[in-house]
Amino acid sequence: MSHAADLNTPLEFRSHAPGYWPETAMGHWHDARWQLRHRVDTLAGLEERLVLSDVERAGVLLAGHKLAMSITPHFFNLIDREDPDCPIRRQVIPRLEEGWTAPEELADPCGEDSHMPVPGLVHRYPDRVLFLVTDRCASYCRYCTRSRVVSGVGEQHLETQWEAAFRYLERTPQVRDVLLSGGDPLLFTDDRLDRVLTRLRAIPHIQFVRIGTRIPIFLPQRITPALCAMLRKHHPLFISIHTNHPRELTSEVRDALGRLADAGIPLGNQSVLLRGVNDSVAVQRALVQKLLMCRVRPYYLYQCDLINGSAHLRTPVADGIAIIDGLRGHTTGYAVPQFVIDGPGGGGKIPLNPEYIIDTAPGKVTLRNYEGEVFEYPDPSQPPAAELRELLDKCTASAAAGR
Numbered sequence: 001m002s003h004a005a006d007l008n009t010p011l012e013f014r015s016h017a018p019g020y021w022p023e024t025a026m027g028h029w030h031d032a033r034w035q036l037r038h039r040v041d042t043l044a045g046l047e048e049r050l051v052l053s054d055v056e057r058a059g060v061l062l063a064g065h066k067l068a069m070s071i072t073p074h075f076f077n078l079i080d081r082e083d084p085d086c087p088i089r090r091q092v093i094p095r096l097e098e099g100w101t102a103p104e105e106l107a108d109p110c111g112e113d114s115h116m117p118v119p120g121l122v123h124r125y126p127d128r129v130l131f132l133v134t135d136r137c138a139s140y141c142r143y144c145t146r147s148r149v150v151s152g153v154g155e156q157h158l159e160t161q162w163e164a165a166f167r168y169l170e171r172t173p174q175v176r177d178v179l180l181s182g183g184d185p186l187l188f189t190d191d192r193l194d195r196v197l198t199r200l201r202a203i204p205h206i207q208f209v210r211i212g213t214r215i216p217i218f219l220p221q222r223i224t225p226a227l228c229a230m231l232r233k234h235h236p237l238f239i240s241i242h243t244n245h246p247r248e249l250t251s252e253v254r255d256a257l258g259r260l261a262d263a264g265i266p267l268g269n270q271s272v273l274l275r276g277v278n279d280s281v282a283v284q285r286a287l288v289q290k291l292l293m294c295r296v297r298p299y300y301l302y303q304c305d306l307i308n309g310s311a312h313l314r315t316p317v318a319d320g321i322a323i324i325d326g327l328r329g330h331t332t333g334y335a336v337p338q339f340v341i342d343g344p345g346g347g348g349k350i351p352l353n354p355e356y357i358i359d360t361a362p363g364k365v366t367l368r369n370y371e372g373e374v375f376e377y378p379d380p381s382q383p384p385a386a387e388l389r390e391l392l393d394k395c396t397a398s399a400a401a402g403r
Contacts, residue, residue, distance in 0.1 A: 013251040013293075019077030020049045029073070032221040036138065041070045046093065050081060059094030066309065068151035069094055071139045075218050078247050087245045087277040090313070091141055098142060098309035104344075107148045107156070109305040111346020118168050120160025124348060127176050129169070132160055133196065134183035138218040141242075143272060143313050145305045145342075150183050158183070169203055176207040179240075186215035186222055190230050197234040208236035212270075216241050216256045217248050223256035228263040240268045240299060244278050246286040254294050261295040268299030271337065273323070279315045281326035288327065288335040298337040303352075306344055317341070317352070325354040329370025 018024045021038070028034040040046060043060045046069075052060070063069045071092045079093075080086040108114075112132075115124040122130035135150045135158035144150060149158040169175055178200055185193060200206055215222050231237055239260060243249060261267055269291050271278065278284055288298040301323070304314040320339045327336045340349040358374065359366040365377045 013249060013254045013290075015251045016077040017074070017252075019073075021073050021077075024073075030221050032219055032224075035072045035074055035219055035221055038073050039070045039139070040073070040076050041068065049076070050079065050093075052093075053084065055096045056093050058096040059098055062096070062099045063094040064153055066098065066154060067094075067140055067142070067144060067147040068153045069140060070137070070151070072218050074220065074250075074252065075139055075248075078250070085276055087274075087283075088247060090274070090276050091143075091244065092139055094142055095312065097312035100311070101308045102306075102311040105306045105308045105310065106344065107308055109307050109344055110145060110342045111344075112146075115346055118161050118164040120158065120162075121165040121168060123168075123172075123175070124346060127174055128179065129175050129177075130179050130181055131165065132158055132182050133180050133185050134158075134160075134187060136182070136187055137184045138187060138215055138222075141214070141272075143274060143304055143307060143310050145307055146182075147307055147309075166199055166203075169200070169206065173205045176205060177210065178206055179210040179212055181212040184213050184215055185211050186213045186227075190227050194230050194233075197231075197237070201234055208238060209234065210238040210240060212240045212242070214242040216260070217243050217253055220250070220252040220256035223259055225259065228259045228265075231260070231265060232263040235264060238266050238268070240270050241296060242270050242272075243287065243291065243296075244271050244274060245283065246290045249287075249290045249294055257294045257296055267294075267296040269296050269337070270300045270302060271298070272302045272304050273315050273320050273339075274304060274313045275315050277313075279319050279323075281323050284323050285327060285331055285335075288337065289331060292332070292335055298335055300349075301337040301339045303339070303341040305342055321352055321354050324352075325370070328354070 017026070017029050021029070040049070043057065046052060046056075046060060060069060069092070075088070075092065078088040080088070083089075112122045112124075112130070115122050117123050120132045122132065124130070132146075132149075135152060137150060140151050148154050148156045169178070180196070185196075188196070197209060200209055241257070257267060271287065273279060278287065284301070291298050301320060303317055303320055304310055324336065324339045339352045341352060342348065343350050356367055356369075357365060358368055363379050365379065367375050367377060369375065
């Protein structure tokens, strides 16, 4: 299926199974354990199915020293064999450019390591923490913010001190929100994830828990009725998924997200703006509208972090602002995400918007709408005290006459 076809039929939900695995029984295909055992994680596995460019082949050889390559069969089937610029391919197949570090890039672009009161727990915002519970994912995104610690092949390794983290949370009452991330928490077994959530739920001041995951996209077979029933016990529980392109929303993904939504879990999507993947209004509009059909609210559109070796995937900031401008007013407001940059070095999320305020002056604001039309909005006037007093006297007199 071509990239253009995705945009011509943006609400089409297709199954791509079994694709590159034509001899596989569908019973195996729908088994998450089979999917994990048959991930493509070697150069030979790639070349068995695709014709690689020299840039990709070199990237795969370098990947073992920086961020492992691993692609589930489900997600691999979304790669267009005939399209060298396939947006799925660019996300998961390493390229030579990853080996070059631009001067502005950082190993830890969000400054997480410097905000860890205990290993594995990031406390950067006053009332919430990021709990890094694993360093493994079902598949590895080549622009991963935490490529320094995930996949097990980099120079740095994730060290989560579980008991120390729980004790910190218990004695820090200002924390009301915990985000489980990593790696991908939904790689845990149901029982293990249940134990983690139960322990968090036992802390009175933690009001709700979030899970950040790409599993529903990479491995929708993992989203079983049993998993959803377990998660349902831990409300209020929110899940943020990560989808970048409308082709990723297959019929299997739609059904997996539906099971989560039916379990009462609010779903939001976080996309990363990537060159050659989703850096156009047309692709983003198709994506956000398809997400709503999956009962997922587009939440954030991230400017790609300054991770080492990501320059070939990063876009100018102006492109993200132009995309938001192209969505606002041209699709429902529910479909428009917030464009944000994580301040390099640990500044947190900084929202960016198109310029809708043209001018401000005493008593008025001059605005433009999505069509470029200009409007003046008067700031609120304050009624004079004398007029308020006169009005009060009239009301008092009227009430007295009524008695």
